[in-house]
Structures are given as structure tokens and as C-alpha cells.
Amino acid sequence: MGLHRLKELSHRHSGKDAVSIVVCHGGVISAIMGELFPQEKKNIWDWIPGPGFGYCIEFENGDPVMYEKINEIKKLGFGLMRPPMKGDEIDIEQMKDMVDVFMDNGYTYFDTAYVYMGGKSEEAAKAALVDRYPRSQFQLATKLPTYSVKKLDDAKRMFETSLKRTGAGFFDFYLLHNLDRDNNMIEDPLGVWDYLKKEKEDGRIVNLGFSFHDTADVLDKILEAHHSDTDFVQLQVNYADWEDEKVQSRKCCEVARKYGKPIIVMEPVRGGSLGNLPENVARIMKDAEPDVSLSSWAMRYAASVDGVMTVLSGMSTLDQVKDNVKTMENFKPVTEEEKGLIEEVKAELAKTPLIPCTACRYCTDGCPKKLNIPGFIHVLNEYKLYGYKEVAKTNYQWTIDGGIASDCIECGACEKSCPQKINIIEEMKKTAELFD
Numbered sequence: 001m002g003l004h005r006l007k008e009l010s011h012r013h014s015g016k017d018a019v020s021i022v023v024c025h026g027g028v029i030s031a032i033m034g035e036l037f038p039q040e041k042k043n044i045w046d047w048i049p050g051p052g053f054g055y056c057i058e059f060e061n062g063d064p065v066m067y068e069k070i071n072e073i074k075k076l077g078f079g080l081m082r083p084p085m086k087g088d089e090i091d092i093e094q095m096k097d098m099v100d101v102f103m104d105n106g107y108t109y110f111d112t113a114y115v116y117m118g119g120k121s122e123e124a125a126k127a128a129l130v131d132r133y134p135r136s137q138f139q140l141a142t143k144l145p146t147y148s149v150k151k152l153d154d155a156k157r158m159f160e161t162s163l164k165r166t167g168a169g170f171f172d173f174y175l176l177h178n179l180d181r182d183n184n185m186i187e188d189p190l191g192v193w194d195y196l197k198k199e200k201e202d203g204r205i206v207n208l209g210f211s212f213h214d215t216a217d218v219l220d221k222i223l224e225a226h227h228s229d230t231d232f233v234q235l236q237v238n239y240a241d242w243e244d245e246k247v248q249s250r251k252c253c254e255v256a257r258k259y260g261k262p263i264i265v266m267e268p269v270r271g272g273s274l275g276n277l278p279e280n281v282a283r284i285m286k287d288a289e290p291d292v293s294l295s296s297w298a299m300r301y302a303a304s305v306d307g308v309m310t311v312l313s314g315m316s317t318l319d320q321v322k323d324n325v326k327t328m329e330n331f332k333p334v335t336e337e338e339k340g341l342i343e344e345v346k347a348e349l350a351k352t353p354l355i356p357c358t359a360c361r362y363c364t365d366g367c368p369k370k371l372n373i374p375g376f377i378h379v380l381n382e383y384k385l386y387g388y389k390e391v392a393k394t395n396y397q398w399t400i401d402g403g404i405a406s407d408c409i410e411c412g413a414c415e416k417s418c419p420q421k422i423n424i425i426e427e428m429k430k431t432a433e434l435f436d
């Protein structure tokens with residue numbers, strides 16, 4: 001994975017300075033570093049890097065002036081889809097604290113998107129991260145809402161906007177957002193892939209890939225057509241969706257591995273629902289490991305999948321950052337015994353079918369009645385799980401921040417953008433019948 005850093009460093013210089021890459025044994029690296037930086041007083045073993053890693057050395061007029069260790073991207077990424085809030089605005093001060101804890105523990109990958117919170121997530125990335133840390137110390141990913149690109153100029157404008165909002169200068173990872181069977185990115189008549197490949201050549205994108213929400217056969221077709229354009233894929237992987245017919249986590253991972261593409265995991269905790277399991281289900285995990293959070297089981301499961309580069313977690317509080325950091329510190333893949341326990345949990349969960357909403361909010365922007373669709377679905381799921389109508393009704397009232405469910409005019413705009421293919425109109429009708 002050090003390759004990502006080498007590529008980034010090489011791009012960062014944009015051909016203005018010479019960049020040379022030496023690939024050699026650890027002993028040679030150690031000898032070079034000891035020779036160039038004797039003032040560090042390190043012995044041969046101190047300098048030896050992990051397999052596949054090394055150092056970046058900067059020279060001025062032939063003299064070594066500084067070095068930077070090339071580190072692996074660790075298996076926890078900071079998702080900026082659900083940042084901490086203060087009223088209607090992102091709580092930047094809390095987010096700074098969260099970023100600091102994350103970075104202090106050696107984690108470096110951040111994930112935002114053009115559409116997250118109408119652009120405020122990208123702006124928050126600038127305020128809490130980009131403006132506060134040297135650019136070489138973190139990786140920033142953002143996404144182009146391909147489904148909103150009607151002409152190539154839209155893609156160009158959105159890419160430039162993302163660069164401006166984040167102030168990042170370049171993106172370590174740039175994704176076509178939410179590819180599926182409908183958005184025609186295989187044929188790509190507008191030439192979006194070609195445009196982004198040009199940005200990659202120019203060094204403003206280091207790694208190009210896409211996030212994906214569809215079945216494994218569709219992923220196979222996209223990768224078959226764009227194998228050489230794609231450096232990585234972002235997939236929904238969690239234990240609840242591992243064998244799910246619509247999501248197909250396992251099969252999608254197999255396709256990614258077939259094409260040799262590193263996997264970035266999204267929704268490992270399925271929008272938080274695997275961290276808030278009903279008591280009868282949670283008990284299985286709590287009895288086995290009383291001091292371990294439910295989310296940590298889900299995080300470890302996703303991180304244990306072969307080919308996974310990092311696991312994104314949309315963190316909203318400092319406690320969530322600390323819990324995730326604790327989980328991934330000295331990360332150990334799930335054992336066969338633990339997998340058996342997770343199967344027990346799945347069997348118990350399967351007894352209560354829930355609406356598979358991940359709270360991604362892709363559906364809300366286009367709703368003419370401004371319904372809080374994921375909020376209403378969450379309340380419906382709670383009602384399915386616990387069956388307390390009065391409590392659910394109170395929660396529903398707290399959840400309304402635009403129209404009520406019976407305002408739905410059945411226009412269908414939300415269903416077109418839902419990656420989970422939820423029959424939202426039907427769910428709004430049920431919500432209205434139960435609570436309006």
C-alpha cells in the first residue's frame with residue numbers, strides 16, 4: 001500500500017522537480033538512511049521499514065534536508081458523511097478534536113463527497129483537516145455525483161468545486177459516486193472517465209475508482225470495461241449484507257479480487273444499525289465479550305475480508321472515534337469461533353426483517369415535500385423491532401423537519417436515487433397510516 005504514497009509524492013511534484021524511486025532490500029534502505037541522517041543516532045534495526053514501505057527523502061542542492069516515513073494506510077478511514085452537529089451546522093471544533101485523536105493514532109484516510117450535506121462536509125474537511133495538517137500526512141477522498149452529470153462540463157465544474165471547497169490541491173482518491181446498472185458509466189457517452197484520467201495524468205487525482213451499489217454481475221461488467229481505468233473500488237461490506245441478495249457483499253468482494261482491485265469498505269456498521277442491535281440479539285455478543293461494543297464486531301468483520309485496504313466509519317462523536325481506534329489498534333482478524341457467533345447474530349436478526357436503509361440521504365435532496373425519509377424509515381424499523389407504538393410515534397414527531405409522511409405525492413424521485421432499492425413510497429404510506 002506504500003505505492004499510494006509513492007504515487008502521491010510523485011504527482012505532487014508535477015514534474016517540476018526530479019522524483020526518483022529506489023526499490024531495494026530493507027538492509028540497503030537502512031544503510032542509506034544511516035549514512036544520510038547520522039544525527040538521528042539510529043541503529044540498523046531502527047531504520048529498517050516494514051515490507052513494501054520505506055522513506056521519502058528530500059534533497060536540496062544534493063544534500064538530504066528531510067525525510068518522511070512511508071506508512072501503510074491503516075484499516076480505519078474517517079467517513080465524513082455524518083459529522084458532529086451543533087444545531088443545523090457542523091460542529092467544527094468537535095470535529096477538530098475527533099480528527100486530532102484519529103491522526104494521533106496513526107490513521108490518515110478521510111472520505112467525503114461533493115453531495116454530503118450540500119457541500120458542507122467538504123468545507124468541514126478543509127477546516128478540520130486540510131488547513132491544520134501538512135498535506136503529505138493524510139489521504140483525502142471525495143466523490144463525483146455521476147448521477148447528476150448531464151454534460152461533461154458538469155463533471156468538470158463539480159471536480160473544481162470539490163478542490164476549492166476542500167483546499168486539498170489534489171485528491172488521493174477520487175470516486176465516481178454510486179455506480180449501478182442505471183447510470184451508464186460503462187459506455188460513458190459523456191467521456192467522464194477520459195476526463196478524470198486526464199486529471200490523473202495532471203496529478204490532481206492520484207487514485208481513481210468508484211463506489212458501487214448493485215449486484216456483483218454489474219460490478220463485473222463495469223470492471224471488465226474499465227479495468228485499466230480503476231485503481232480501487234468502494235463496496236458496501238458488513239456481516240448483515242454478506243449474503244444479502246441485493247447488496248451481495250461477498251460476491252462483490254470476489255469480483256474486486258478477481259480484477260486485483262483493493263477494496264475500501266463503506267457501511268461496515270450498516271448506517272449504525274449493527275451498533276444498535278435489539279437486546280435479544282445484542283445479548284449474544286455481550287455475553288461473549290461484555291466490554292466490547294457492538295460496532296467493533298462489525299468493524300472487525302469488515303476489516304478481516306481479504307483485499308480490504310481500509311474500512312470507512314462515519315463517525316459523529318469523539319467517543320465513536322475512540323471506540324473505533326481502540327478496535328483497530330493491534331487489529332486482529334475475526335477468528336472462526338467469532339465468525340460462528342456472528343452467524344448466530346445473523347440468524348437472530350433474520351427473524352426481524354428490517355427496511356435496509358443506511359441513512360445515506362441520497363433520497364432527500366430530490367424530495368419536493370422535503371420529507372425526512374431516512375428518519376421516518378428509522379422510526380418504522382424501531383417500531384418493527386420493539387413494537388411500542390406510542391414511543392415510535394413520539395420519535396416520529398421528533399423526526400419531522402419538513403413535510404409529514406402523508407404529504408408524499410408519490411412522485412418517485414426518491415426511489416430513483418436509493419442505492420438500497422427501497423420501496424420508499426410504500427414505506428411513506430405505512431408511516432402515514434401509523435403515525436400521522
Ligand code: SF4
Nearest residue numbers: 367408409411412414
Ligand atoms: S415519492 Fe414521496 S417521499 Fe419520494 S420524493 Fe416524492 S414526495 Fe418525496
Ligand code: SF4
Nearest residue numbers: 357358360361363418
Ligand atoms: S431510503 Fe435509500 S436513499 Fe434514502 S437514506 Fe435510506 S438507503 Fe439512503
